[in-house]
Amino acid sequence: MAYPSDRPDLTIKAVPQRHPFRWLAAGLTAILLVGVVSSAFTNPRYQWDVVARWLTDGTIISGLLLTLQLTCVSMVIGVLMGIVLAVMKGSRNKLLSATSSGYIWFFRGTPLLVQLVFWFNISALYPRIAVGLPFGGPDLLSLDANQVITPMTAAILGLALNEAAYMAEIVRAGILSVPPGQIQAANALGMTGLQTTRKIVLPQAMRVIIPPTGNQTISMLKTSSLVSVLAIPDLLYSAQIVYSRTFQTIPLLIVASLWYLLVTSLLTVAQSFVERHFSPDADRPDRRFRRSRPRQEGLT
Structure with missing residues (x-):
């Protein structure tokens, strides 16, 4: 004979939460x-046939190579x-x-376009670029600024010097991310400064430096379009x-945009591989297996 149980029904009846605004x-x-x-x-005004014709034209490809x-x-x-x-x-x-702080302050505080135009017109300030002894000493080398600072040189100077200010902060953040105790332990073990940097600081700092550096590279590819003013x-x-x-x-x-999108997509994929290489568990061959395998603790 079965007797009714006095235990309360503890069955949990889960009702999924509705999200009407999410679906809307x-x-x-x-x-x-x-x-x-x-x-x-x-829309016929997009003229996709014209896009297809100019996408691989020699003029466009030459410009793409120069951008790279x-x-x-x-x-x-x-x-x-x-x-x-x-x-x-x-x-x-x-x-x-x-000096470093002043450099970073100046180049991050002025627009890149202004810097490019400034370097392009540097000959107005210095008609001749001379290398020699200070305080009125003789010049060892003197060159015409218009011949040295070509539009291409001005573009590289503007882009590189501006980028250096941002990379300085990225590298500094990576170095500061390494715990000071590890550097002190390396010094206690008798490691030289170069050994400490190569074996202790850099492997850990690269994990912080690589992601923003990849972003800066992608940004540089797009920012280089500013050199068109030169x-x-x-x-x-x-x-x-062409147009x-x-x-x-x-x-x-549209042709230019498609090429920018393609190259930035390739750089994004390359960045993901580099980040994976410098990740903390990159040297574990069972990383993917452990991530995909469900935990079964406490099950018999």
């Missing part, structure tokens, strides 16, 4: 996306100068620290040259 926002977003895509493909060259050279110089400035700012020497035939200026002749402004701007 998703529906409105879907309608907006459909409208934008439909307009892009049905500007980005690579400016980033390399900017990173190297940023490291030097970061070390100077962390120095106990007040003059070095103040009549340098980069990707944007090459597109401007000033053909009056097909919108299709050529």
